[in-house]
Amino acid sequence: MEFQHILPATVAAKAEVKSDSLQIDVSLDGIAEKTMKASFKIPVIFSLSPFAFSLLPDARVKGQLAAKINLALIQMLLQMEDQSIEGYVTVDLGLAGTTDAPEITGFARIEKAAYENVRSGTILKDIHVLMKANGRKMVLEEARATDGEDGIISAEGWLDLLFTKESPFQLDVNLDKATLLRQDNLTASMGGHITLSGSLNDVVSRGRLVVGTSEIRIPDRFTPKITELEVVEINLPNNEMHRQKLAPVSTAQRLSLNLEVELPGRVFVRGRGLDSEWKGTLHVKGSLQNPAIRGDMSVIRGNVNLFGKRFALIKGELAFNGTVPSSMSLDVTAENRRTDMTTRVHISGDLSSPRVTLESDPPLPSDEVLSHLLFRRSTTRITPLQAFQLARAIKALTGGGVNALDFMEYTRKLLGVDQLAVVQSEESAGDTSVIIGKNLGEDIYIKAEKGVGSSKDKVSAEFEITPNIILDSEVGKDAQGGIGLNWKWDY
Structure with a gap:
């Protein structure tokens, strides 16, 4: 047999049927570093005249499976077209017990996948997994991986x-500063705990996640929707046509979500x-196929640069009302104050x-607001x-122009700061300042x-003493400065 991206394999199989047992021996070469071997002896009732074939109840069974399997084979079998897996899984399992109560012993191990x-x-990256079978239970003793960086x-x-x-089953997952989303418009790192439990047919996820440094980007230009055309390929080889007809394998009939997501800032x-x-709080419910995110995020600090004005x-407020990203809505008001006019x-x-x-006072x-x-x-x-x-400017304001701040955004990322802006004084047209801001931990800016x-x-x-009390301090070039205490209450 031959699979796409996998070397040709050689299979040798032998089956021996007796009146009271079925002996099966299989070996597979070519897709792993070592030969895959499986051997099973199953008690059966077998007769040709009259024909009969069935398992013997409560009779002893015996089997052995030893293999080192290329994980790319699993990727092919599950048709994971937008995913890739590298590495090997080593399996050494034994079958014992009876037909009514079989028992499995041994282990399965994944290293450096x-x-x-x-x-x-x-x-x-650096995926390490160790599973051990102990009779009627399979225990995941260790599973560990990095996110490709520090997570x-x-x-x-x-x-x-x-x-x-x-x-x-039950699976407890812990995250420590792990960046699991890296999309063009969304990058997020998180910590916390998630528990998956239930049955293989009905999985429930519960947990609490704390989001670390993350970024949501609003595109400068939005790609118009492109109508999808149905493509019918002809003159394909038989094996290609068969592969296209295979239905994707579902990992679970149902996966329910019930997660609380805290966003303390950053x-x-x-x-x-x-x-x-x-910052904010979100609740994720629904199913894995159709997640629903509800909640809101409120602004801590920030600015909007329009046409060189800050x-x-x-x-x-950024509101989540269901499906992401189509149901996400933005509601922001910003203000520019001058001696002759206030623009919002x-x-x-x-x-x-x-x-x-735009509006003005x-x-x-x-x-006229833009002109002034x-x-x-x-x-x-x-x-x-x-x-x-x-x-x-009017065209850019309505979404048809090109954002002129790409250079500032590139420079901000290059410097590794959280805020970079060029501000012109409203009192004196010749005074211009460069502002750089950086978060030091969760409470200091x-x-x-x-x-x-x-x-x-x-x-x-x-310095955020509490969520409602902020200590401000400022010092100038002449060493003169001040200190203040701000109190706020959101209701």
Whole structure:
């Protein structure tokens, strides 16, 4: 036989039937480092005249399985087209007991294996697994892997060997700063504990996860939906046609979710000029095929950069109302204050296609708000070049333009900081400052501001004493500074 991406294999099988037993011997060469060998002796009732073939009740059974199997074979059998597995599993199992109560002894071990899921960006490396069979129970004594970086995933559990889909089991999984999602618009690391239990036919997951440093990105441009066309291939070899007709294997008929997800902070939402940090609580329910995420996240700090102007976030909420990402909605209000005008920008709607609106105090039409914001003058007094810039700004505001802040985003990542912004003074048109902010742990935020062509240099720090009490301190270039205590209450 021959499988895709797997070397040709040679199978030798022998079966001997007697009046009271069936002896089966199988060997398999070519797909592993060692020959796979299996031997079973099963008590049966066998007769040709009259014909009869059945298992003897409560009779002794005997068997042995020894193999070192390429995990790529499992990938092929389960048709894991968007996933890959590397490594080998060593199996040495024995069968004893009776036909009514069989017992299994021995072990299965995986060493230095790797797994990757292209769709979710999940990467597992240095996978080590040790399972031992002890009669009527299979025990997972050790399971450990890294996320390809510093994160660690470990597990332990057990499975009752009832040889049916109703066999009860339990699997306890622990995560320690593990990054399991690496998608274009979502990267998340997490710690915590998850328990999977139930039967092989009906799995229930429960647990609590604490999300570490994570990033949700709002794309600068959104790819339009492309209609999927049904493709019919002709003149395929028979084995290819047979492989395409095979149905995917389901790991469980049902997997129910009941997870609590805590986000204490350091969850960054960025893109389309938004640079912000959030916290919140989410509840994940539903099934593995159709998960439902509900809850909300509120802004801790942040700003929105639009057309070279910095807007401070004064309100922000990211709501999860079911299916992700289609049901995620954004509701952010940011403010830019000047001596002559206060401008507010409101970003709301679905995360995939947010709406951006402008308002001002004193009230002005949207185009006038932009004109005053960009050029400090009315649309009737701007130059032709400024009118062209204004038109491009309006187009970018409605989602049709190109984000001009890619360089700032690249520089922020290169420096390894959480905030990077260039701010122009509203009091003096010639004063410009560069602001860099960094979280030091979960409760301390440091911000440095450097004036360009001025002496406006200062360093400030925020220390969160409690979720409602924040200690602020600031010191300038002349060593003068201040300290303050802020109290807030969300209701």
